[in-house]
Amino acid sequence: MNIKFGKYLVVLPMLSILVACAQLSPMEAQNTESGKIISEAKTVNDHENLINYYDKLANEMTVKAEEKRKLLEEYENHSQHYGRRGQDYRSHTLANIRYYEQEASEAINHAGYHRKIVAELQRNEYAKSVDRPELVNNPKIKARLSETENLKRN
Incomplete structure (x- = not known):
């Protein structure tokens, strides 16, 4: 009995160290990275890239939800093939559909x-x-104008 207790005292700290050193999951790491990109977006081009990213993501999620709907239809049409597990498959598929629709x-x-x-x-x-008609077609001067306006404001 004393030996078992000693083993637990050795194993417990090792497990706690492993848990503390565990890396972020890929999804958490991706969310952290995308949050940084979003917070650093300042130009029209940056925001247009984000628009394209979110449009693509919405399309992917919609396609996945549609695939799950077809799978759900299969479960419902042929429930006799799945037995008791059919209800589990059905509820899991419904949860996936809700998730994909929410993400989209x-x-x-x-x-x-x-x-x-x-x-x-x-x-x-x-x-x-x-405001300055001579600047309409000259992006270089626009940039200088913006810099001088910032200096005047400060």
Whole structure:
């Protein structure tokens, strides 16, 4: 009995060290990286890239949800082939469909948010060029104008 207790005292700290040193799951690492990209987006091009990313993600999630709907239809049409596990398959598939639809909806919302940002950035850029008609077709001077305006503000 004393030997078993000693083994637990040795194994417990080892397990706690392993748990503490475990890396982030790939999904958590990806979320951290994408959060950094989103927070650093400042230009129209950055936001357009995010719009493309979210549109692509929404399309992928919609396709996956449709695949799961077809699978659900298979379970319901041929439930006799699946026996008792059929209910588990059905409920799991319904949960997957809800998840994919929710992710698609969130991606569409994120894309819409970035579209609004792009529209606002483009409107501001258009307003700057109208203020000085000679700058309409000269992006170099626009950049200098923006820098001098920032210096005046500070």
